[in-house]
Amino acid sequence: MNSSREVTAVHKQPSVPGTREPATASGDSIPVVPLKHPVRLVLAAVLILVTLSAAWDVAVNERYRWDVVASYLFAPQILAGAGLTLMLTVVSMTVGIALGTLLAIMRLSDNPILSTISRAYIWFFRGTPLLVQLIFWYNIAALYPVIAFGLPFGGPSVVLGSANVLISPLGAALLGLSLNEAAYMAEIIRGGIRSVDKGQYDAARALGMSGGKLMNRVILPQAMRVVLPPTGNQVISMLKGTSLVSVLAISDLLYSAQIIYADNYQTIPLLIVASLWYLLMTTVLSFFQNKLERRYGRGFDSAPRRIRQPKTRTA
């Protein structure tokens, strides 16, 4: 093992004699014998063996009914359910993030009315179960049979229509998920905003920025770095949390699978089908999260983006 010698060969630079010999003492390259880890090797071998045998067991166990899994994996009902789950996730997260940003900025505002409203919103929507909120929106017509737009205290108003028509089960699901998500996102975004150094506000103000420009151009892009990892968590838990909407008889991915196995009693194979789709969607979303994190980590990551020219020092 004379890796150090190879490094010297690759690292050909117009070197000043006696400077920057990589990692070796006094110019001679001494062979380095790395520490050996015999126990680690044995453990790895055992683990691989166990994993393979477990995988083989699962594969050959006929009671898993892999043939059923395969036949339902691309069933139109399942695909439609997966599409609906994805749609619910994307729409609720988008609305949740937008509203959450607004709530976070309100909460940090000097205006006591705005910050109190935001605080109360977060208190209420985080403090009650999502399931209850979903059922509440679903039954909103019981409280308000007619939705109208008008002046307060019984003033003139324009009737927009029956609540049952305007707020469909899907509408109730989107409303419930989005409003609930906004409360959580508000706290995540508030943390991100507060993590930005106070000096950044001074610098931006001194350059004549204020209000929205200061937020959008200087503070929020820096907050993103702190906001993204927990937001990734939220997206993934939302993806799976959408299965709650099955109580509103919306055929999302899990509910579609349940409908099928209620009919043919193939419970496990259909749950496997649903899980595979959840896994696939989570994987794709994590990939985008990584990309975004890299995008907003620019200028912060300690690793240099390119190899820097070594400084040559004359002795």
Add this chain to the structure above:
Amino acid sequence: MTTAMVEARGVRKNFGVIEILKGIDLRVEKGSVTCLIGPSGSGKTTFLRCINHLEKVDAGRLYVNEHLVGYAERNGKLYEMKERQTARSRLNAGMVFQRFNLFPHMTVLENIIEAPVHVLGRSRHEVIVEAQALLDRVGLGNRGHSYPQELSGGQQQRIAIARALAMKPKLMLFDEPTSALDPELVGEVLDVMKSLAEAGMTMVVVTHELGFARQVADQVVFMDGGVVVESGPPEDVLDNPQQERTKAFLSKVL
């Protein structure tokens, strides 16, 4: 009213019950360099931030370029300015901070063109040409595409100066610009500031670099306990101080 770039009359500032500035009177002539010196906690930095309205003045009058800072005077009353108006009035002065405060998520070039493009609404193309000239001026013409964290403290501070200059300010404020730097990096920043002074820029500098003050300043102001103790040309204040407090401070620093 006045021909001074900055004129302070009885400026006061409290943080809660603590009085930081107890009535500052000061004139900074156009094209001159003023150095504020004094022990920490004497109010130098607070006063500098008041000039740019990063701190609100509680009493007294502070004029920058003949305009009252942060207030509009109508019918014998002072009306507090809206944030947007204040932001516009800040464009008179460029500011350089002790801890640089470059925008870490932008490259050096983006840092410099940010405000000219997004605050002044100038054409990006035109501003980039000017920014490149400014980078050359501070000796960092080849670092436009680096991120601030890839640069040394001295380089970052020179970029911060270039960023402030890109707004074409009438006045430059420096808040201990070399205090966060390693000793060997102080010189490069002071050199840029000297050349700026030679080019006729009006400057107010809070500093502990008495050598710089002696060489460059037209006026040295010694502050202690929220008041101006002594001010005048550097040869008077630094070499022949009249006040005991000034003497005591200088004997500790030199």
